Amino acid sequence: MMLVMDGSRLEQHLIWQHLNIEGTPMNLLLLWTVQDGRYYFKMMRNLYGITPQLQHYGCMVDLLGRAGFLDEARKMVEEMHMKPNSIVWGCLMGACEKHGNVDMVEWVAKHLQELEPWSDGSYVVLSNIYANKGMWKEVERIRAIMKERKFAKVPGYSLTTKSD
Numbered sequence: 001m002m003l004v005m006d007g008s009r010l011e012q013h014l015i016w017q018h019l020n021i022e023g024t025p026m027n028l029l030l031l032w033t034v035q036d037g038r039y040y041f042k043m044m045r046n047l048y049g050i051t052p053q054l055q056h057y058g059c060m061v062d063l064l065g066r067a068g069f070l071d072e073a074r075k076m077v078e079e080m081h082m083k084p085n086s087i088v089w090g091c092l093m094g095a096c097e098k099h100g101n102v103d104m105v106e107w108v109a110k111h112l113q114e115l116e117p118w119s120d121g122s123y124v125v126l127s128n129i130y131a132n133k134g135m136w137k138e139v140e141r142i143r144a145i146m147k148e149r150k151f152a153k154v155p156g157y158s159l160t161t162k163s164d
Contacts, residue, residue, distance in 0.1 A: 037063045051081070058088045065095025070104055086116050093122065097129050105129050120151035 041060050044050045052060075057080050064073035073092055077084050089112045096105035105126060112122040123146050130138040146152070 034063060034067045034069065054082065054085055054088065057084070058091055061088055062091040062095070065092055066098065068095075068099055070095055070099060070101055074104060074107075084111070086112060086119075089115065090121070093125055097125050100129065100132065102129060102133060102135070120146060120149075123151055 037060060041052065041056065044052065044056070057076065061073045061076055064070075064076065070092075073095060077088060077092060080088075089108055093105060093108045093112065095101075096108055109122040109126050112119070116122075123142055127139050127142045127146070130136075130142065
C-alpha cells in the first residue's frame with residue numbers, strides 16, 4: 001500500500017494492474033483509492049497548509065459519492081468553508097442517482113434548483129431516479145413542473161444494427 005501512495009505513477013499503475021489481474025475485487029481497489037483521497041486531502045491542509053478550493057472539494061465529493069460514502073460526501077459539502085457550486089452539487093447528485101438515494105437526491109436537487117433555476121438537469125435526474133424506483137406519481141409531478149417551466153426532457157433512444 002505504501003508503494004502505491006509514495007511510488008512513481010508507473011509503479012502505481014503496474015501495482016493496480018497486478019491487483020486487478022490477480023482478482024482483487026474492484027470495490028477493494030476503490031476503497032484504497034478513497035483512503036488515499038482522504039489521506040491526501042487531509043495532508044494538503046494539515047501538512048502543507050493549503051486551503052482546499054472548490055475543485056478539491058469537487059474531487060472529494062465525487063470520489064466519496066462514487067464509492068457509496070454518500071453521508072460523508074454530504075457532510076463534506078455542508079462543512080465547506082465556501083458556497084458549493086453547481087459542479088460540487090452535480091457530483092453529489094450523480095452519486096445519489098448511481099446509488100438510488102431518493103432522500104438525498106431531493107435535498108441536492110433543491111440546492112441545485114436554487115443555484116441554477118434555469119437548468120433542467122436536476123429535474124431530469126429527479127425524474128429518472130423516481131422512475132427507477134417506480135415512483136410514478138413523483139415522475140408525473142416533476143414532468144409537470146418541467147412542462148410549466150418549459151424545460152424539455154429529451155427522450156432517450158438506442159441505435160442497433162443487424163450483423164450477419
